[in-house]
Amino acid sequence: MLEENDLLIPCIAEDQNKGRAAECTQYQHVLHRNVIYLATIADASPANTPKTVD
Numbered sequence: 001m002l003e004e005n006d007l008l009i010p011c012i013a014e015d016q017n018k019g020r021a022a023e024c025t026q027y028q029h030v031l032h033r034n035v036i037y038l039a040t041i042a043d044a045s046p047a048n049t050p051k052t053v054d
Helices: 002-017 021-044
Strands: none
């Protein structure tokens, strides 16, 4: 998914530069979905739970 995001970002920039708003918006939605998914996984990961010091 990170590789997909890496490809989406230049496509979004190119579409913005060429004034292709509809295509840009489609890519942005996919990128947003991917980022939210990755953030959800990261938040749920046990490695990210704060450890208390006793």
